[in-house]
Amino acid sequence: MQSHRAFYSGSLxxxxxxxxxxxxxxVLSLTSCAxxxxxxxxxxxxxxxxxxxxxxxxRFTDSREDPPLTAEGKERAKALADMLRDAGVSAxxxxxxxxxxxxxxxxxxxxxITPEVISTVDPPHEYFKATANAIRRMRNDTVLVVGxxxxxxxxxxxxxxxxxxxxxxxxxxxxxxxxxLGWDGLTRLRYGAAENISxxxxxxPAFLRPxxxxx
Numbered sequence: 001m002q003s004h005r006a007f008y009s010g011s012l013x014x015x016x017x018x019x020x021x022x023x024x025x026x027v028l029s030l031t032s033c034a035x036x037x038x039x040x041x042x043x044x045x046x047x048x049x050x051x052x053x054x055x056x057x058x059r060f061t062d063s064r065e066d067p068p069l070t071a072e073g074k075e076r077a078k079a080l081a082d083m084l085r086d087a088g089v090s091a092x093x094x095x096x097x098x099x100x101x102x103x104x105x106x107x108x109x110x111x112x113i114t115p116e117v118i119s120t121v122d123p124p125h126e127y128f129k130a131t132a133n134a135i136r137r138m139r140n141d142t143v144l145v146v147g148x149x150x151x152x153x154x155x156x157x158x159x160x161x162x163x164x165x166x167x168x169x170x171x172x173x174x175x176x177x178x179x180x181l182g183w184d185g186l187t188r189l190r191y192g193a194a195e196n197i198s199x200x201x202x203x204x205p206a207f208l209r210p211x212x213x214x215x
Contacts, residue, residue, distance in 0.1 A: 003058070029175045045179035046139040051177040052084060053154060055166050057192070059099040069102050072193065076171060079192035081106040083174070086146060089113070091141035093134055095127075095148065097122050104146040115146075124150060132157035135179070151175065152203070160186045168202035 057080070058073035069077060072116065084107055092108050092115040094100040101115070108115050118134060120127045131154050135143050145154060152163035155175060159182045166173055172195045178185030 056099040076192035
C-alpha cells in the first residue's frame with residue numbers, strides 16, 4: 001500500500017515552517033536521485049523538478065463574481081510567502097481569479113517573478129491538463145501553483161495520486177510534488193493559521209480514509 005507523507009505546521013513560527021519545507025525538499029531531492037522513475041507517465045518530468053500546489057487563501061463569500069481575499073486570507077498569503085521564500089521557487093502559475101493571483105502575489109513580488117496565468121475553463125479537465133502541460137514545459141523550475149479546491153486534480157494530472165477535492169472550509173493545505181516519483185513523490189504540509197479540520201476533510205487518498213473498506 002502506498003504511503004503519503006503528511007507534516008503539519010499549524011501555528012509554529014514562520015521560520016520553523018520554512019525550515020520544514022527546506023528539509024522536505026532536501027529529502028525528496030535525495031529520494032528522486034536514488035529512484036528509477038515510475039511507469040505512470042512521470043518519466044516525462046525532470047527528476048529534479050519540485051511543484052508546490054495550494055488552494056487560494058480565504059476570500060469573501062458574498063455575491064461578487066470574483067471576490068478578493070479577506071484579512072485572514074491576506075495573512076495566509078503572507079505566511080505562504082514567508083514559508084516558500086527560500087524554497088527555490090522560480091516559476092508561479094495562478095488561475096485568472098483575483099483570489100488566486102493575490103495569494104501568490106507577495107511571493108511573486110519578493111522573488112521578482114511574473115506569474116503565468118492559466119484560466120479555468122469548462123470542461124474543467126482542460127484547465128487541469130493545461131496547467132500540467134505548463135509545469136512540464138517548466139521542467140527546470142521549482143513551480144508554485146495557486147489554484148482552487150480542485151488542486152488534487154492537477155496533482156493527478158501530473159502523475160500523483162487522485163486525492164479528494166479540498167473541502168470548502170480548508171485553506172491550509174500545501175502540497176509538494178516531485179512529478180518524476182509519481183505517487184511516492186507527494187508530501188502534504190500545512191501552512192499559515194491552524195484550522196480545525198474534520199476527519200472527512202483531511203484530504204487522504206480513498207484507501208486511507210477512515211470510512212474506507214480498503215486499508
